[in-house]
Amino acid sequence: MRTRDVNKEILIREKAIEMIVSHGFDGLSMHKLAKAAAVSVATIYIYFKDREDLIQQLYTEEFEKMTLATLVNFNPEGHFDEGLKVQWMNRLKYCLENPLSMTFMEQMKHSPLIDRSVTDRRFIDAMTRFVHTAISRNELIPLPIEIYWSVAFAPLYQLVKFHISGTSMPGRPPFILDEVQIDQTLSLVLKALKP
């Protein structure tokens, strides 16, 4: 009788994310995954109930990693300007260190395959407290969450995409994101969100 092999499990997870990122959900079959991770199909089913369970577990784990990375040195009760800067830097660092994971989470964001009710509450709770505190102290205008997110974070993620893909607008040289550009964009975002 064998015991669970953690290294094997990690390799299966890594390869599965790679496959989903490059070929989409339909590109992930247990056969191809077994081949890529150099394990048998049977081994994969030891760790995962089925394909949906695999995808759900991947999402849950990546979400937790992202949560931990995002909450480093973050004080939800702090001033909005400082808190948003910490959020930007943490998210930027996470995306640059885990480009595959970032793409994977983007693919998952609106997928019906994922049950979000089981995911880590720490991230959502901290961000909710942060926003509500800032609004109550008149450091932030109240907005529908979709609009708030689109103004507060979408500019960052777009710049990260330009940076990771190495291209931006047609005819432009490769885009390289630096701290000056981050600060410039962040100050525009803060201006937009001020009461």
Add this chain to the structure above:
Amino acid sequence: MQTQFQENKHVLVFKTNLHHRDMKKIEPVLNAETKIIRWNVDLTDIDNVLRIESHVPHTDHVIAILTSEGFLCEELID
């Protein structure tokens, strides 16, 4: 293939030709097996894998059950 995680729990993995329409037929059969803790069929993958968590590694018994119900069932070897 069978693997033991903890005492009295084995994971058995089989390749089958089970489809959605067959679930009604095998559900009562597998649910009646007292040694089986839980089971599921991955209908989204090409091997239609039957995965069983069981108190005993009764691979041959499972194959016999499925075969007698008219289905293909073979153990996936590690």
